Amino acid sequence: MALLSIDWLILIEKLILIAIIVFASLGIALYTTFAERKVAAILQDRPGPSRVGPFGLFQPLADGLKLIMKEEIIPNSSSKFLFILGPGLAMTAALMTCAVIPWSSHVEAFGRSIDLQIADINIGILYVFGVVSLGVYGIMIGGWASNNKFSLMAALRGASQAISYELAMGLALIAILMISGSLSLKTIVEQQIGAGHMWNFAYQPLGFLIFFICAMAECNRTPFDLPEAENELNFGYHQEYSSMKLGFYLFAEYVNMIMSSAIMASLYFGGYDIPFFDEKSVAPNIAAILGVAALLTKIVIFIFVFMWIRWTIPRFRYDQLMNLGWKTLIPLALVNMLLTGAFILWQQG
């Protein structure tokens, strides 16, 4: 009888929430591709895409249509199952992260209090790490299955880059966990909102910088986009891909960017917190909507910074990348961890 005692409404509630969040993430990712081209253009004194629809706003739809209509080529010598699995895996791993991000506080509707978070699991950050490490399999499997030496080289690079930067990222995160004492993203965000508590960025500026650089490396964004270094590897791990399979790879990069922006906003910039504003002074539903808007604003700012950096800095060389990861970021993260520990001890003692 234990099965029957489950609150069935919660399943419907969560399903609706999942649908909204996944489609919203995909929609935002669609327009992030447009924003990328527009930002690049404006930073380079160009107008950018402006022909499709008003101000070129339908450009991403045209791009998507083009990708779907293109011929689908699967190389004869490829390992077919893995070749198809690769882009799907990249996309799935990118989207899975959104399950633990607290998008806002709770909404009260139909006599129920609905949390705007798909799953508030108590090891949220560990889950994010697990999924992020899965993301590299998309690159590895795609590069391996293509049976192309350039793709394989790119996949190797991608894997080693992800592994090196995950270390420093995890070390930077430990400092956050030491402050908050919790692995749940919801708890971390609520602590930052609480009275007398500032955003974690104020306590962890160095930690944030390390986390930000590592996030950029994990997303394969310039200056760390070595897996798709055009000049050395032609097109990188997705060289043999065409049509929407290529689209999935390109798209997963943007979804990753959104998710890492959301996680950075949640961990270091108060998540759905609006600065200098007491959420309790308005009705909880309005506060929740304002919270979503605040988080989205923070995400948009982060995405702009990602793009701004991409169109400013040239790509790192491979040895520079490894030097930065192993010889600079990991020691820095360790020092940051030690300092945080010492500070907490001093405060307690």
Next chain:
Amino acid sequence: MQALTTRSKQVSRKPMSIMEKLFLPAIAKGMAVTFSHIFKKQPTIRYPEQKRPFSPVFRGLHVLNRDEEGRERCTACGLCAVACPAEAITMEAAERLPGEENLYREEKYAAKYEINMLRCIFCGLCEEACPKDAIYLSETFAPANFTRKGFIYGKDALLIPDAKQDPEGYAKAIGLNEPTTASPNN
């Protein structure tokens, strides 16, 4: 030994200082540069709507001129074809019949007059060679085409519309609709 060039520069091989190794100051500087470009004016000309002005000496597509009474000036003497360094012009002459005096200025006229726009180098020598002021280079250029044959312009494309009967077509052929750097008076 004498250096091969006066512009060679010694490359500095000294190791990076700590500030340089941090990369961050240099990155911040670079990002400030790109950010400042957000506020700069774009030099883009949105082509089909906006056009760059031609200079008044621009040598564009040819037109075959008419005289004041709307008669064709060309007498098919062939001097333009002889002058043409690219051998782009061919023509066939015909004799004016009685009753066609309102169509052709002289007793002989060009029944066929073709310029291959893919051969033409737009040098303007045909314009200089013409004793009858019949051929001119306008301020327009040849539009794109799908076939090579489409670039062989016959009399129907070259002959300028009558300024009195079709002033719009006349202005278009001569390039009056195109923006120009010339003042409107000349």
